[in-house]
Amino acid sequence: MAETGDGKKEEADYKRLHSFPLIRHTDMPEEMRVETMELCVTACEKFATNNESAAKMIKESMDKKFGSSWHVVIGEGFGFEVTHEVKNLLYMFFGGSLAVCVWKCS
Amino acid sequence: MQGKVLVKPADQLDLSEAELKEEFTRVLTANNPHAPQNIVRYSFKERSYKPISSVDQLAIHFVLEGNLLHKDSDEARRQRAKQEIPEADGVLTCVEQADLTEDTGDAEEGAGEERPDSVDVKSGKMERKVTNQFNYSERASQTLNNPPRERGCQTEPPPRAKFSATANQWEIYDAYVEELQKQEQSKEKQKTLVSKKEEDKGKKKMTVVENPSDDITKVAKVTKIIERMVTQNTFDDIAQDFKYFEDASDEFREQEGTLLPLWKFQYDKAKHLSVTALCWLCNYKDLFAVGLGSYKFTKQGRGMLLFYSLKNSTYPEYIFTTLSGVMCLDIHKQLSSLVAVGFYDGSVGVYNLKEEGPQPIYKSTAKMGKHTDPVWQVKWQKDDIDNNHNFFSISSDGRVVSWTLVKNELVFTDIIRLSVEGSISNGQEGMQLPAMACGTSFDFHQQIDYLFLIGTEEGKIHKCSKCYSSQFLETYAAHNMAVDAVKWNQFHPKVFISCSSDWTVKIWDHTIKSPMFTFDLNAPVGDVAWSPYSSTVFAAVTTDGKVHVFDLSINKYEAICQQAVAAKKTKLTHIEFNPVYPIIIVGDDRGYVTSLKLSPNLRRKPKEKKGQELPKGPEVEVAKMEKLLSLLREPDLTVNPQN
DSSP, rough: OOOOHHHHHHHHHHHHHHHHHHHEESSSSSSHHHHHHHHHHHHHHHHHTTTTHHHHHHHHHHHHHHOSSSEEEEEEEEEEEEETTOOOOOEEEETEEEEEEEEOOO | OGOOOOOOOOOOOOOOHHHHHOOOOOOSSSSSTTSSSEEEEEEETTTEEOOOOOOOOOOOOOEEEEEEEETTTTHHHHHHHHOOOOTTTEEEEETTTTHHHHHHHHHHHSSSSTSHHHHHHHHHHHHHHOOOTOOOOOOOOOOOOOOOOOOOOOOOOOOOEEEEEEEEEHHHHHHHHHHHHHHHHHHHHHHHHHHHHHHHHHHHHHHHHHHHHHHHHHHHHHHHHHHHHHHHHHHHHHHHHHHOOOOOOGOOOSSOOOOEEEEEEOGGGGSSSEEEEEESSSSSSSEEEEEEEEOOOOOOOEEEEEEETTBBBBSSSSSESSSSSSEEEEOOSSTTTTEEEETSSSSSEEEEESSSSSSSSOOOOGTOOOOOSSSSEEEEOOOTTTOEEEEEEEEETSSSEEEEEEEEEEEOOOOOOOOHHHHHOOOOOOOSSSBBBOOEEEEEEESTTEEEEETTTEEEEEEEEEOOOOOEEEEEOSSSOOOOEEEOSOOTTTEEEEEEESSSEEEEEEEESSSSEOOOOHHHHHHHHEEEEETTTTEEEEEEEEEEEETTTOSSSSSEEEOSOOOOTTOOEEEEESSSSSSSEEETTTSSSEEEEEEEGGGGOTTHHHHHGGGGHHHHHHHHHHHHHHHTEEEEEEHHHHO
């Protein structure tokens, strides 16, 4: 593809460019979506090395804000099929390597 | 003596002396032996039954309310004061409680001031009379409690959906790359947009307006297909009948055939109108046009032009509404999108199916030679020398007019006037006619270009030429009432058929002035049509709701099929053969069009020659007709008087 120097540069570029949160799929209303996304970003940045704590934080905050039984999955690679309440699902990428799936099902 | 006798109860124990002297020790306690030991009470606080530890040991055996007071007691003093009894008097005072209040009134003057408790007395005397405690009763009653009812309801659970995805590094990477690309593109677009913004403002609005309509048209095609599929599904049995059903019983009936009803076409908005014209399209075998209007002078109003397809019997393919009733229509043989229409108000118009919009592309106006009476028939002609499309029309005002489509307008030429002169020039009964002869129908000869026939309201049929506008080539005294239809045979160049409200259908050889065949159908005949597959088969509809199918090669005297196809009191107005399929369509005065399948007997072909003669079909048909005619020509003088 490219030489090593270029490769490194590309990698840096990639990390820089790909740091923004990218919503992959959601059916939430606008307001809720923005809030959830920001929450995910905060959590992932706060617990950059510990996905579990980040997930816990997201789940607990969501439970408080939008009522109980939220589920959160954070990871670099996973597959899933979930049943969620309509208008309560957010699936996003963040930081170039993380996937976050937040949904509600009680 | 008497004292020594001991009275003993019968069941007393006999005890010996020693036993009597025996001592029993009893300890008496303050406990009530009858008091229950295990009382429990429901505690609402703890929501359970709790044993009560303190048991009431007091047993009251006798109670008597006394009426004695100790003289030193407060109560005694008070009473003394009231009754002014000296303090030293009795040891005990007897007082009736009940009198107390009553007495206060009497006691009030002298009593009181000396004693400190007179305050009580004073306040007491101010009290209002209490109700007599011995002379009133309390009553209570209880009403029925309303029966309690239970009512519950369950709400639907919040809707749920499933979502599944796989997250891994390459997916995430791809997503980001894609997003970045998009962003770049949108940036570029924005730049270009900014530069073009001013120009685009106008265009934007246009696109906004155009887009929704585009969406609808896109969907329209799909919905049309779906609609056809649905109707095909619902009317599957009819479609099967149309394609495959052949009446097996025909084999056992030598001379007769039947009509099998297939689809019924109906449009809600055309219910009150009657079918005034039917016409199949040449290029599309399943499509036909229906003209709707009214024949009644008093019930004129709007008309309608509908196009139905056999593929969808539930809803017309095209709908045109017209201000005046449609009286006739004809579809151009080559350009089937061109439809000529004649209206009740005397105007003629041309619709183009390819052009959207409810208006005709051409319409005659009062300035441009419009008829003054209803137009009864229109017919497309071959294009003229300048390759302009043109058609003819006939109306009750006695004119036959040729209309040429030139650029944006219809140019008219009077071909013939069915005036008194015309009749006079023809001689014979002209003088008896009213000033104007009224044309009701016409038909053009298929081979001889100039030759055409005109049926009139007076029952005459004129053979005319396009070249002579003032003269008829021939006049047949055909009917006693208006000629409803006149049609050349599709095969034999000399033969034509006519029908009339005078109940008859007549077949003519145009070289002979008297009819070759006459059939009486016992009801006014609305329309007649030659079959496209045989020179000897024709069908007619009558106002009593019957369809009559004749095959002269089988039966020269009677219809081989006579079948009522419409509800009672419904008049059939028009009939048309499909040019390819063995079906006919029949229109009635309630706006319905019924399609009917001809049973095998009604479309029989000469079997013996079938293999070889097929390519020479028309000649065979001509020969067949000729054979019939030749039988009649010599004895026609004898046959016709009968009819």
